[in-house]
Amino acid sequence: MAKGRKKQHEHEHVDESWLIPYADLLTLLLALFIVLFAMSSVDAKKFQTMSQAFNEVFQGGAGVMDYPSTTPSETMNDPKNQSQEGKLSGLGAKDQKELSEMQKKMAEYIEKNSLQNKVETTLSGEGLLLRIRDNVLFNSGVAEVREENRQAAREISRLLEMDIPRNIIISGHSDNIPIKNEQFQSNWELSAMRAVNFMKVILENKKLDPRLFSAKGYGEYQPIASNETAEGRAKNRRVEILILPQGGKENNTPPAKN
Incomplete structure (x- = not known):
């Protein structure tokens, strides 16, 4: 009789441990469907809000949730989104304010010295960019x-x-038409030497610290316009001056001169 009662007691208390993985599975499936739904929408704000919520729930790190848009490729190809995202990402509020004020002062100087047709300024996620067309400085x-x-x-x-020292990168850029002459075998070499030679002239200004400057050549590999038209190629042939924000990755104030 005791054995019978024991068996009956075991039947009354069914093992429910399977409910835990089952509940986890349902939670993951729900998360998957919500993510798929969010990705099917072009509402960037909705997806960003959803991303933040899921990151908090699952305590995850960087991943697909960190995309600011449901269609990253479309966002990257949209010039308006590129410029806006560039201003908002990479720069802190303090950096944005300082560089914006610097940009205003430069705009005043450019207008006062009639440099509008030679220099233009842009505030990006990397810093303050000064862009100069190559025909302002160089022969072909x-x-x-x-x-x-x-x-x-x-x-x-x-x-x-x-007033505040900042690292500055001078870069040379070209269009995609191949060059080969006695001096240069590629656009890469030409763009690099243009950056170096322009930097040398810049550093004739004794108020500038050479230790804060570096030069790079990108050839045709960072176009800002289509190389299919003469106008686009003219825009791509340029020299750029990038003023990095304070505390930027490459921004290390050099020690005082002896």
């Missing part, structure tokens, strides 16, 4: 700054005189 296929344009380069150098 030549890396040396034209003698008659060295004064323009010196005027541009005054834009870089700052």
